[in-house]
Each structure stands twice: as C-alpha cells, then as structure tokens.
Amino acid sequence: MFADQLILNEREAARGRAFVVRAKEVSSGRAAIDAAAAGVSPQVIERHRKAVDTLEQKAAAALRLYEKLKAGVLDESLDRFRRDPGIMLVFARISRGLSQAELADRLGLKEQQIQRYEAERYRSISLSNYRKVANALGVEFTATIRSESFLWSRDVGAEKVPISKSDMSRTLAHAKDNNWISVPDDDDGGAALFAYIKRPERLLASPALLRTGLNPLDITNDLSLSAWRARIVDLAEDRLKSSSKNLPDFDPLEISWLVELARSSANQDGLKTVSQILQDHGIVFLVEPHVAGTRLDGAAIMLRTHPVIAMTLRHDRLDYFWFTLFHELAHVFLHSSSGLAAGFFDDLEAGLTDELEQEANEFAGSLLVPPERWRISPARISKDRDTIIDFAKQIGVHPAIVFGKIRHDRRNYKLFTKEVGAGAVRRQFL
Template sequence: MTKSTRKQSEILRPKVIKTDRDHQRALARVEELFAAKPGTPEGDELELWLLLVEKYEEAAFPVELPSPIEAIRFRMDQANLKQSDLIPFLGGKSKVSEVLNGKRDLSLTMIRKLHEHLGIPAEVLLQEPDATLPDGDFLELGKRFPLSEMVKRGWLEGIVDSLPDAKAQIEDVLVKFAAPVGDPTKQPVFNRQNAPCGNPADSAALVAWQIRVMSLAKRQKQLTYRKGTVDEDFLREVVRLSLFDHGPALAQEFLFKHGIHLIVEGHLPKTFLDGAAIRLSNDGRLIALTLRYDRLDNFWFVLLHELAHIALHIDTEVCEAVFDNLDERGTDRIEREADELAKEALISSSEWKAARLTRKSTVSEIKQFAERMRIHPAIPAGRIRFESDNYRILTQLLGNRQVRKQFG
C-alpha cells in the first residue's frame, strides 16, 4: 500500500455521531476541512459534518430553558414594567410577590395570561421544550360549566377548595377535572356531530356531567366488553333481576361482569337527563343514570332503554354516545328503536296483549301478572300509567325511593 493510498483510507467518512469519541474525531475532521471552498467536494463534506455535529450536540448538550421567574423579570426589564403591572396576569399584589420570590408556582391561568399579554414563550413558562398550552376551545367551553354546582357536589375535591378559587384558576381546574378522560374537544365521544343522539338543553353542563361519569367509570377496574353482548336474551336476563328487593344493585353487578359500567350521578341543572349510553373505548361501555325519578318503574325502563342503545346504536357505531330525556322520548328514530326493544324485553307485546291490563285493573291483578312473569310489579304498573297517560294511579306499586339508596 502506497503512502498516498494509506492516507486516503484513513480519512474519516461522514456518518451519524453516536459517541463522544465519534464527536471528537468529527471535530478534528471539521478543523481539517474548515478552509474548504463552498461548492467543492471538500466544501460539501464540511457542510455535512457540521450538520452531523450540530445534531449530536443538540441531543448531548441541550441548552437549558431559562426559569419562568427569569423570563418574567427579563420581560419586565424589557418593557419597563413594575410588579403592580403584573397584577392583571397573576391575580393580586401578594400573588405577584410570591411568584417572583419563588414561593408560588405559576398556574395554567397565569401562564396563559403571561403568554398572551407579555409574549413570554409557553415552553419557557411550562419548562418543557416545544410545549403548548391546552386548547382554547376547551377553556371557552369550561367557562360555561356550572362550577357552583360542581363545587357543591364535591366534583372538584382535591382540585380546588372553593368556588372563588375555581373561577380564579379555571384553566387548571378544567385540565385536572378532565384529566381521566382527556380534552373533550378532541374526542369523538364528546363531539355532537359524531354522536348526534339525544337533546340536551345545556351543552356545557352536559359535557361536565359526561366527564364526571366517565371519570367515575375510569376509577373502577378496567373492563373488557365484547361487541354484541347486549341482545334480547341478555336484556331479559337483566329484567329478571327486577324480582329481587336489591334488583338495581344486582343489575349493576351483572353488567359489570359483562364489561359494562353502571354509574349513577344526578343530572345537572338545565340538562333534564334521565340516562346515557357511552362508548368508553373499543372495549368499554358505560351506562350512566341520573335517577331523576327515584322509582323502580323508571329505573328499569331507563336502564333497558340505555342498554338497547348499546345494542342498536353504540355497538353498530351509529353513535358514540346517546343522551336521553325520556319525558320527550319517541321524537326521533333511534329513540323509537330503543323504546321498542326496551318495552319488548320488559314485557313482550304478545304477553302484554294477552294480559289485557288497563288503568282499571286492580292492584291484585297487576301483582298476579308480575308474579307469573317473574318481574317486579312496578314494571307493568309503569307501563299502564304511560299508555293511559295517567300518572296519578298505581303509585303504591312503583317502588318510590327504592333505587337511589341502593347506590349509596
């Protein structure tokens, strides 16, 4: 091998830099090529080496972000701002002092205001490279949440202590409240266009309630649901549980074992909800009931109605979620379909026709029919009341105040 050939073979060829030794050798080669003219083979090699070195150094020796306090003080110096000028962004003289002295962490609400009004990069304030603030759409929606009622019910326990604090730290509250389910503005199950079922009167309150019931379900053991589980036979098995004194609690246990969460959470003002059927994931289903009417007849019908939605509309991907005010049921196709399947599962049309029960039927006759059918008498009594449009009769059979107490 000649001397010139040996020198040629010893020249380092451009390659990805993985180690400190690679880095040192690359720097040595850059020094050899530093005087190379652009456009020449040596100049092209130099350019490639510089890119490789830069990439390695960015990963190996990252430049630390300035602290949020440093960034705020720098911006104050730039704009000639006094501490009092930060009050609109940090929320009071004492809070400004505590933040600047490192005694109080920045909240998301503070960070958004500092970012939007003072132009301090979000990644600096959040201390994460390329970090961005939560989507503003959720913030705007969350501002319409019924915070007073949510605080009263304890929904924000562990997040915030009072309503004034909730309002002052609204963005932080929303992010923590929705953390178990994620940003609802980004998920199909919250999107009314993808889940055009039901007729809520207050969309913001509905989303807050939906986050709540989904979060409660997420706290439970993760379930595995097999699509198609809910059919007519399954529904009739559920109905037979009505015969027992603790039928609603037994139904919850039965559904849980088949991959379906049953959550009870009262409706929020202006939603007028009776229940909902929700897809938690491809392997999860959720029935949520408000027990707006704490009666056995109402419980069994609403439960079967929501299960019918799972069979007919959730499993078949017609809807991601269905929300029901059953005072206004029958107003669209999917509600009529769920009504019919629920009614048939509770008492088949042939059995109901043969029974010939009417508003003039006696309590004894209704009880005897229920005993033959092995169901609770509240079910036929509720059907008679509905079909006769007379809600003053048979109240003694309805199981008033017999449901909510079974769910704590």
C-alpha cells in the first residue's frame, strides 16, 4: 500500500486515513506487547516498527498531496511527476474537481473504464484515446527527440555498458528452452527477447534500478536478470488474474503470522504449504529457475498492490530455502518504501552487503532463530547432533535451519552436511 506514495481518489483516501490510524496503533507499546506474546523476536518488532513509522509518514504525505490536488494546488505534483503522462491526467481530473464518473460522462465512457485507466496510470491506453482524455481535461504535452538511442544498455555514471555476446546467447537459449518466447527458425531471437523484456517494464520501476541484491553495483548479468524479471512479472500477472477473488489485500502492518510460517518448516508438508500461506496474506509466491551463469537466489517486488516473492532454488537445501524466503519477506515488510517497486534481486552468497540487505538478513535470522533463545542455548556451541535437534524442536522450526545457522556462524560448511536437507526442495516445486 502506498508503494508509489500516491492517493488518487476518495476510496484510496479513505483507506489511507484508516491506514494512518492503524499504523500509529502498531507503533504503540501495546502492539509490541501483542507481537511479543505471539512469539515475535524483539529485534524483529523494533525493525518492523521503524518501517511502519516510515509507511505512516508516506501515507500522511500522500493524503496531504491529494488534498492539495483537490484544492487545485498543482505546483508540488507537477514538479514530482511531470514526466509521467498517465499520472498527470489523474492529477488534472482531481484538480478540476471531476469525479471518475463525471469524466467518463464527458467522454461517453462507463465509469469502470476510467477506473481501469487510472488504476494502471493510463499505461495501456492507445495514443488516440489518450489524446481524447487529455483534451477533455485541458492537458497538453510536448516531446523531445534525444540525440542518441541505444537498443538496450545500462547507465553507469557517464558510461553506457553494452550487452556481452555470452549474456545474450545464454539468456536467449534459456528463454527459448523454457518457452518464455517463441522464435521462428529464420530469426536470431534478439528482437523477440527485447520485446519480451520491455513488455512488463511499464508495470515496474526503471530497469536502471536492477540490482543483484547484496552487490547493487554488479551489472555483470543485466540482460539475464532483466529477462528473468520479465518472466516473474508475467507469471505474477497470471496468478493475480486467476486468484483475484481469493487473494486478500496485503497488510504490511501485521507480522505475527510470520512466526507460524517459520514453524510450518517443521511440518512434513511445510514446503507445500508455503504458497498457500503467503497467498492467504496477499503475497504471490513463485518458483522460476535462474538463467545459467547468474547468481540469483530470490527476489521481492511489488506488483500493483501485492508483493511478489520469487525463488530460483539455486541451492537445493532446506536451510537455504527457508532463509531465502524470509530474507525476501524482510524486504516486503521493511523496504516497501525504499526499493520494492523496482525490486530486490538477491545473491545471498555475495560478499558485499548494503544496509538494506543487512537488515533483511537480520530480520530473517531473528524470525527463524530468535536471538534471545539462541544466546542461552547450548546448541550454539555444541557439536552434538541431538542437542541441536532438541533446540530446533524447542523453537518449533526444522532442524536444518539451525544446522544451517551453525554452519554459517562458524564459517565451516563442512559441518553437518547431511543435516541441512540437501536435495529436499526442488522435487517439491519443479
């Protein structure tokens, strides 16, 4: 909610006001006590509280901007969004005091059509129909032809980084083999691949914001990442359409259920229930193998008003699966206002971390193995398998998670190689 910090109609304004009230309640001491009673770690509660404070401020700012628009004050809106022609049409309607129904009447359309246009910020409207709406609202636009054009490149400072031949051939082969695109025999496939990648770009933030998670400056496999992201958007769109009646709104203020998700790891069918649990909370869960040669474990993005978590299962281990899942959930709950629209694309083995990724690591680790329990447990320093399994039972998670934590903390990945659930994940999903 409020991923783009905009409120553009009275229904959204009502939800925004209710959200601000609830957010203030979540930030209160009583809410923290309730979360702790549900088993949420104090570290998780505090990080979530800070994220909720940010969301509350964003929602309040969006409400103020909406009230300015209704009063016909456009200066701030024009400065921030003049490069988005779709949003500018919505701003024009609001500032002229027109409801969606009144604009529809002017255009001879049904109100539902205007609602659909505005929900997607006019991104799918034809040029002729766009001009009709703009004329009805008294909006004029100008265009500038740039001196240079690049089929596909990435800005890094003042440089343009081209696509490598190896990245192109690898990505194209993967896309064809997995039926992402259809390419005639006499076609090299390049145009089809670029068209596939660009098609969902209108639904997300700029591809210049692509990141490989822990190393946001690494652009080595930009094309592969962009193609994989396009695939995820395609799958998520299909899932949203097919489950629109059964998918509830996502609530960024409620985290107690994450404890139950962590505990579901101990169940024999825990992996099979992940998708349904996330769907019950308004989150789309996907599994899509990565393009060979890329180092990608998972991703978190916001599509419309629903978070999407996608995993590659690059490492077929239970401990790795659960940590990756909770790392992406951390992005959903902590970073919805600082990158989720563009997406987090994570290589969890990368050596370089930034602040957001470090927060996600700590959030995930604290939910799976509460630090306050871990500090006083003999399992922390034990080499005895049964002692570690007993601790996992005490906190209610699969033992592979605790064994994986020990391997990570001790920086010794030769320990407990038979205890981390190797080979137990992919067969459940692929």
